[in-house]
Amino acid sequence: MAIITKSYEPTFWDRLYFPALIKGLMVTLRYFFKRKVTIQYPDEKYVPPDGYRGLHRLNKYPDGRIRCVACEMCSAACPADCIYIVPGPAPWEGGKERYPVKFDIDLLKCIFCGFCEMACPEEAIELTEIYDFSAYSREDLLIDREGLLEVYELTKNQNYYSRTDKSKKPAT
Amino acid sequence: MDFLGFIIILVKVLVVFAATMLTVLILIYAERRVSAFMQGRLGPNRVGPKGILQPIADGIKFLMKEEFIPAGVDKPIFILAPAILLIPALMTFAVIPFGSSITILGREIALQVADVNVGILYILALTSIGVYGIVLAGWSSNSKYSLLGGLRSSAQLISYELAMGLAVVSIILLSGSLKLNDIIADQQGYFLSWNVFKQPLAFVIFLVAVYAETNRLPFDLSEAEQELVGGYHTEYSSMKFAMFFMAEYANMITAAALTVTLFFGGWDFPLINETMLGNWGTALSVLAFILKMGFFLFLFIWVRWTFPRFRYDQLMKLGWKVMLPTALFNIFVTAGYLTIKSVV
Secondary structure, eight states: OOOOOOOOOOOHHHHHOHHHHHHHHHHHHHHHHSOOOOOOTTTSOOOOOTTOOOSEEEOBOTTSOBOOOOOOHHHHHOTTOOEEEEEEEOSSSSSOSEEEEEEEEETTTOOOOOHHHHHOTTSOEEEOSOOOOOOSSTGGGEEOHHHHHHHHHHHSSBOTTTOOBSTTSOOO | OOHHHHHHHHHHHHHHHHHHHHHHHHHHHHHHHHHHHHTTOOOOOSSSGGGTTHHHHHHHHHHHSOOOOOTTSOHHHHHHHHHHHHHHHHHGGGGOOOSSOEEETTEEEOSSSOOOTTHHHHHHHHHHHHHHHHHHHHHHTTOHHHHHHHHHHHHHHHHHHHHHHHHHHHHHHHHOOSOHHHHHHHTOSSGGGSHHHHOHHHHHHHHHHHHHHTTOTTSOTTTOHHHHTTGGGTTOOHHHHHHHHHHHHHHHHHHHHHHHHHHSOTTOOTTOOGGGGTHHHHHHHHHHHHHHHHHHHHHHHHHHTTSOOOOHHHHHHIIIIIIHHHHHHHHHHHHHHHHHHHHO
């Protein structure tokens, strides 16, 4: 086995140190004038990129019916077992016959993997870009059906953080 | 001394003291902001416009904190140590001229608290006393980290004070006086008559030694928060810690002022004769002094966030094997030049 050794004899110029020191000072000075990376969080919010997996939502049809048919594919796909669904007969005439009576997601259990949205045959459950949801109790982080529908209302037309129109973006 | 003279001295003392403390506050703010900027952050910007009131908030926080004296400390020395460090740091500024003389009501007032004829000796003596504060704080704390910090500080002192003193000696050789006013007068005139250009080697040695003297990075071995928790002030809290903190900044101010006085012509504004312009010239000279000092204070912070800390043995090696011989060589050359000049 060959051992590669690299030896470096410092020249007199190197041993003076001052050229290197000045070079170092210039690096920090450059950073002094550079644009700062800080996002001053509550005042300005980080806008996540497309495809970010944040808080869930339950989609609706334009006429207001819930897309979900309570097939429980999502809860079966969920690796963290955080989706609890109680199916029931849909209250509205026509269209789908089943709908979720109860649709709870335990956000503390959820790992935000996005398997639920992939498993969903109706494109009913989706992950939004919302990342700053926090609460003072465990109960508050158990989001129910109404809560998920509310998230849909918040995010259906525009990006929650940048307030840009979502409809202009190509559907993925 | 007449009564008016007494009042003038009193006013000067108050002005210098207030200015030093104000600069300490500005420095605390500047240090946090500049360090943040150099790391791509914003730093404190919430308290007051642009965060300018942050040092006051810090001060209030220090005052409100619990004053805790650990068991097993040598109490009298433990309490005395911060004062030993802070008082000389504030006293040093007394001999530094921060402007040419001002004329009010036909009376000429020198902008300097005390014109001591051994000004440089006074400064060197006082800065050496300051180190005792660190050593005693480390020793009296009865903590291994503090002790190591104090020990390192004393080792640092002996390896740097010599080189620093010798660098100053070459300046004294040029001016032929220990009085700071004479040293400034010696540098008056053209830009190139400043001592940096006459004594570049002494300037470099002095600058490096001053960083060791003020316990600033890259020579903050006595503090070394990564290895020694907090170094000599590990066991201190509340206002006593704040006193160490203030002393560090006060030392920086004096060090910057001394560097300006010895090597950058003091209050000399390049290419302008201040004494000809009356009181406007004085204002100009004070401005020049503040600007020069500000640059060196910025350099202190700038260097802190650029260079890593020296190892213990590297510091000793640099002090004894590089700086001391270079300083001696510099004195030899300067003295030789002066001798030849006086003979020829």
